[in-house]
Amino acid sequence: MGSKIYLLFSNHTNSSLLITALALKGVDYEYRAVNLLKGEQYSDEFKKVNPNSFVPTLVVNENNKQESIVESMAILEYLEEKYPQPNLLPKDALNRAKVRSICESIVSGIQPLQNLVILKKVEELGGNKNQFANSVISDRFRCLETLLKQTSGKYCFGDQITLADLCLVPQVYNAYRFSVDMSAFPIISSIVERLKEEEAFKKAHPDAQPDSA
Numbered sequence: 499m500g501s502k503i504y505l506l507f508s509n510h511t512n513s514s515l516l517i518t519a520l521a522l523k524g525v526d527y528e529y530r531a532v533n534l535l536k537g538e539q540y541s542d543e544f545k546k547v548n549p550n551s552f553v554p555t556l557v558v559n560e561n562n563k564q565e566s567i568v569e570s571m572a573i574l575e576y577l578e579e580k581y582p583q584p585n586l587l588p589k590d591a592l593n594r595a596k597v598r599s600i601c602e603s604i605v606s607g608i609q610p611l612q613n614l615v616i617l618k619k620v621e622e623l624g625g626n627k628n629q630f631a632n633s634v635i636s637d638r639f640r641c642l643e644t645l646l647k648q649t650s651g652k653y654c655f656g657d658q659i660t661l662a663d664l665c666l667v668p669q670v671y672n673a674y675r676f677s678v679d680m681s682a683f684p685i686i687s688s689i690v691e692r693l694k695e696e697e698a699f700k701k702a703h704p705d706a707q708p709d710s711a
């Protein structure tokens with residue numbers, strides 16, 4: 499795809515789910531780094547594109563107008579509708595729902611529990627943010643492992659790479675950040691080991707992003 503048509507506002511640790519989708523679908527984009535530790539997500543400029551002060555955010559050109567899309571799942575679904583090839587959702591309605599269930603288990607059920615704003619609150623309330631994150635990820639991974647036992651093949655849903663795989667990989671990077679014992683999750687671990695060999699996932703690795711340290 500020729501010229502850069504999207505602006506992706508992100509930071510290196512959480513960009514991988516969308517960068518993987520853009521890479522798989524061959525969509526060009528410009529990467530704008532947002533430094534969360536410096537609080538850039540709260541700047542007036544950034545709030546104009548995402549009033550929630552969260553990354554990632556995708557700015558698109560539709561009908562000669564710039565529009566921002568917020569929330570990872572909304573962005574992934576937009577890209578899937580706009581660029582259906584390769585298909586990252588199964589054809590059948592029930593199977594699509596199953597893939598979305600895995601996505602939501604991660605993106606709504608696990609990821610928000612370790613964003614900066616929550617970890618800061620945990621500390622303010624006298625808790626240990628690393629222990630908290632390790633404990634919630636471990637608890638939720640136990641449930642996810644059971645879910646994936648029912649659905650997985652080579653990947654989260656059978657042998658096709660789906661949106662669920664895109665959601666899983668960054669969450670496992672986060673698990674490593676918080677020293678989660680991944681040996682307790684053999685299905686999750688083996689799926690991620692396989693995905694890490696795929697070009698699009700290599701391109702989306704946090705260390706491969708322009709703002710990685």
Ligand SMILES: N[C@@H](CCC(=O)N[C@@H](CS)C(=O)NCC(=O)O)C(=O)O
Pocket residue numbers: 512534539551552553554568569570571605609610613614615616
């Ligand atoms: N529900 C949002 C959550 C995004 C989110 O939590 N982003 C984190 C980075 S991983 C963030 O921007 N945190 C900023 C902060 O906590 O101040 C989504 O799925 O896009």
